[in-house]
Amino acid sequence: MSNFAIETVGLNFNFGNQTIVKDLSLQVPKGSIYGFLGPNGAGKTTTIKILLNLLQSPPDQVFLFGKEINRNRIATLKRVGALVEQPAIYGHLTGKENLINRCILLGIKKSKAYEMLALVSLTEAANKKSAKYSLGMKQRLGIALALVSDPELLLLDEPTNGLDPNGIIEVRNLMIDLATNHNKTILVSSHLLAEIERTATHVGIINKGQLLFQGTIDELHLLSKPMLEIDVDKTGEAAAFLRQSGYEITDQTAKKIIIPFVSTKVSGMVNTLLIQNGFTVSSLYQQRKDLENLFLDITKNN
Numbered sequence: 546m547s548n549f550a551i552e553t554v555g556l557n558f559n560f561g562n563q564t565i566v567k568d569l570s571l572q573v574p575k576g577s578i579y580g581f582l583g584p585n586g587a588g589k590t591t592t593i594k595i596l597l598n599l600l601q602s603p604p605d606q607v608f609l610f611g612k613e614i615n616r617n618r619i620a621t622l623k624r625v626g627a628l629v630e631q632p633a634i635y636g637h638l639t640g641k642e643n644l645i646n647r648c649i650l651l652g653i654k655k656s657k658a659y660e661m662l663a664l665v666s667l668t669e670a671a672n673k674k675s676a677k678y679s680l681g682m683k684q685r686l687g688i689a690l691a692l693v694s695d696p697e698l699l700l701l702d703e704p705t706n707g708l709d710p711n712g713i714i715e716v717r718n719l720m721i722d723l724a725t726n727h728n729k730t731i732l733v734s735s736h737l738l739a740e741i742e743r744t745a746t747h748v749g750i751i752n753k754g755q756l757l758f759q760g761t762i763d764e765l766h767l768l769s770k771p772m773l774e775i776d777v778d779k780t781g782e783a784a785a786f787l788r789q790s791g792y793e794i795t796d797q798t799a800k801k802i803i804i805p806f807v808s809t810k811v812s813g814m815v816n817t818l819l820i821q822n823g824f825t826v827s828s829l830y831q832q833r834k835d836l837e838n839l840f841l842d843i844t845k846n847n
């Protein structure tokens with residue numbers, strides 16, 4: 546049995562003669578929240594549509610729950626819920642009516658509608674016309690609609706796009722609840738790392754249809770090497786002195802020197818060394834490149 550809810554193996558996809566997805570090998574572990582990241586136009590929506598078989602992949606390149614998608618279309622897609630682009634909501638109906646309609650359509654008992662309203666915290670707004678919902682509430686209703694059939698895998702294409710900070714937090718908390726307490730695997734796309742950094746357990750970064758990084762969020766953090774920033778007087782002399790003493794200088798400005806962070810002990814030694822040799826150190830702190838900058842670095846070099 547495959548441990549991956551989604552696996553693509555060297556996936557290629559073209560629109561006409563334009564290559565949109567190139568040799569893409571995604572591995573989305575069961576139970577993960579997989580942040581699918583990339584700048585605008587990177588190919589995220591196209592990939593999600595391929596995973597939903599809305600766009601057809603070449604044979605033997607896309608596997609859901611270990612099964613090849615084209616040969617097992619119905620069986621695999623039954624286990625998937627999705628929110629791609631705008632949620633399909635009827636504005637003149639209430640949230641509850643939208644969900645009941647979906648239940649009827651899928652032949653599922655109506656009580657599921659109430660269960661879903663509670664799950665996405667819309668019980669209080671159940672009888673309000675959904676046209677009057679805030680964007681965040683509409684997104685949550687969209688997710689509830691995708692969840693009616695109780696799918697194991699949820700594909701969410703930029704679900705926080707256009708939401709205010711409250712809406713973003715609501716959707717973020719909902720994703721964590723679904724993965725942690727309801728056994729869902731979630732693939733969520735975004736062009737902003739900061740938006741999924743706190744929710745994702747795994748990350749795949751693509752640009753121009755190619756996978757540039759894939760791993761756990763901790764592995765991504767490891768890529769952003771910590772630095773030691775030293776605010777010191779006579780920086781030119783101090784840098785030369787540190788270099789002579791065997792330290793590598795990463796960067797140097799008028800007021801500070803930056804060296805790779807090794808340990809707090811080594812930081813203390815550097816401090817003592819500078820002071821003992823007549824330099825005035827006003828501060829010394831560990832700095833880690835934030836993930837957003839790391840993301841920009843990874844995608845700009847592509």
Ligand SMILES: Nc1ncnc2c1ncn2[C@@H]1O[C@H](COP(=O)(O)OP(=O)(O)OP(=O)(O)O)[C@@H](O)[C@H]1O
Nearest residue numbers: 560563565583584585586587588589590591592736
């Ligand atoms: N139906 C289509 N026909 C031709 N080209 C398309 C079609 N749909 C998308 N593209 C092109 O494919 C590329 C990838 O688009 P896609 O929407 O997958 O990117 P994305 O990463 O989801 O970006 P965004 O965050 O802007 O939605 C873009 O260059 C886009 O213009």
